[in-house]
Amino acid sequence: MNSLVENQRKFFLTNATKSVAFRKSQLKKLKQVILENEAALHKAIYDDFKKSEFECYATEIGLVLKDITDTLSHVDDWAKTKRVQTNLINFPASSYVVPEPLGVTLVIGAWNYPYLLSLAPAIAAMAAGNTVVIKPSELPANTSRIIAKIINQNFDANYLTVVEGAVNETTQLLEQKWDKIFFTGSTKVGKIVAAAAAKNLTPVTLELGGKSPAFVTESCHLKMTVKRLVWSKFLNAGQTCIAPDYLLVHESIHQKFIELAKAEIEKAKYSTENNNYTQIIDERNTQRLVAMLDMKKVVVGGHYDLATRHIEPTILSGVAWTDAIMQQEIFGPIWPILSYSNLQEAIEKVKQLPKPLSCYVYTNNRSEKKKILDELSFGGGCINDSIMHISNSHLPFGGVGDSGMGTYHGEAGFKAFSHYKSILDKPTWFELNIKYPAYSSFKLKVLKHFIKLG
Numbered sequence: 001m002n003s004l005v006e007n008q009r010k011f012f013l014t015n016a017t018k019s020v021a022f023r024k025s026q027l028k029k030l031k032q033v034i035l036e037n038e039a040a041l042h043k044a045i046y047d048d049f050k051k052s053e054f055e056c057y058a059t060e061i062g063l064v065l066k067d068i069t070d071t072l073s074h075v076d077d078w079a080k081t082k083r084v085q086t087n088l089i090n091f092p093a094s095s096y097v098v099p100e101p102l103g104v105t106l107v108i109g110a111w112n113y114p115y116l117l118s119l120a121p122a123i124a125a126m127a128a129g130n131t132v133v134i135k136p137s138e139l140p141a142n143t144s145r146i147i148a149k150i151i152n153q154n155f156d157a158n159y160l161t162v163v164e165g166a167v168n169e170t171t172q173l174l175e176q177k178w179d180k181i182f183f184t185g186s187t188k189v190g191k192i193v194a195a196a197a198a199k200n201l202t203p204v205t206l207e208l209g210g211k212s213p214a215f216v217t218e219s220c221h222l223k224m225t226v227k228r229l230v231w232s233k234f235l236n237a238g239q240t241c242i243a244p245d246y247l248l249v250h251e252s253i254h255q256k257f258i259e260l261a262k263a264e265i266e267k268a269k270y271s272t273e274n275n276n277y278t279q280i281i282d283e284r285n286t287q288r289l290v291a292m293l294d295m296k297k298v299v300v301g302g303h304y305d306l307a308t309r310h311i312e313p314t315i316l317s318g319v320a321w322t323d324a325i326m327q328q329e330i331f332g333p334i335w336p337i338l339s340y341s342n343l344q345e346a347i348e349k350v351k352q353l354p355k356p357l358s359c360y361v362y363t364n365n366r367s368e369k370k371k372i373l374d375e376l377s378f379g380g381g382c383i384n385d386s387i388m389h390i391s392n393s394h395l396p397f398g399g400v401g402d403s404g405m406g407t408y409h410g411e412a413g414f415k416a417f418s419h420y421k422s423i424l425d426k427p428t429w430f431e432l433n434i435k436y437p438a439y440s441s442f443k444l445k446v447l448k449h450f451i452k453l454g
């Protein structure tokens, strides 16, 4: 690990990664490598947890390719020196901000969207002119292997490389001195990463998780609400960091919501055979989820098979804040509904919990929407939709508080891997001498005047 990082640092210090032409050529190469290996990438993820080609393309490969295309068309602009105003006291001068790469960077990925979560931060790092070491999640072993294979066979390890491994290898990586660490994963491990980074004052972006609520108010378009919510919850069998973890449904529409959701789930015919459902990632997580199933509260689904790591789309009704399922991020296809009678009281409850990664508000009432947006702190979200905010690269994506720090996607990703050097550039033909001794009451008067003018 030591020599790997040292060699990347040596390469970075040659300035080779700094030219935008180099960055673009490497991004084009990455795109080509992905396209050439698309079939193998699809097969690996199917072997790991039966994610279908459609879902893999829609939620991973397609987004990665789009990300590279968008980055290629904007990176010239993002990398440009930007002029800013100069204040009067510095006249005559020009002022500008120069984006520069941070240096040698580490990207640690999570397992649930293994391609997207390892490659999208790496694309941002490359666009900003850094070298990159990627450590994909070890849980989907085939996807980790194929990411390592296609990157390590096609790129110079001094510039871009993949290190496979679990806790031991990641711990060794975290002992190195990095210029930036970008981590996607749990809040628990996020704290380990932040503590390791603090030893070298390495900046971090932490993309973490949490319990994201969905408010379903009396005034919503119920049919559309159910359709959008059911899709977003059971995509990837609920193993999505921004999935609507639990529902807060107004009591007057609670029963109707359950009926419509049941019908929507039946209509979708979720199964791995129908290519619209995945397995739970491993046995440990299947058992963790089954332990949260309170059979007395199941109103839809509830069947599971430990051997095939399958859990039916399941809805629990009559759930209380104190129930086991409300004590941790679910990260699976089990959906608790809490009904409320007073929106303010529901908001107050959510306020007491750690700040979530997302929040969804299904309403056609402006004041309800405003109230929730004004009062709750969360990473990002949607009004009358779920998950889809992640697909708009103009929206910086990230958490707040326990759900993370920093953002990426689009220019936000470029910024996450850049330092902005601020420069005041002065000619030598003129000097306003008031800052030099000897100080006088006249100079103070002039200074006050300049400060007033701005």
Ligand code: NAD
Binding pocket: 108, 109, 110, 111, 112, 113, 117, 135, 136, 137, 138, 165, 166, 167, 170, 171, 184, 185, 186, 187, 188, 189, 190, 192, 206, 207, 208, 209, 210, 240, 241, 242, 329, 331, 357, 399, 404
């Ligand atoms: P995780 O924290 O267990 O693992 C993430 C990465 O950290 C893996 O690469 C793993 O090898 C490594 N790791 C695990 N334990 C470690 C340790 N003790 N020391 C050092 N490294 C360690 O998370 P996960 O199970 O892969 O992912 C699930 C979590 O990630 C959920 O909380 C989910 O909400 C969150 N997540 C967040 C986002 C986001 O964009 N904010 C996206 C996906 C998942």
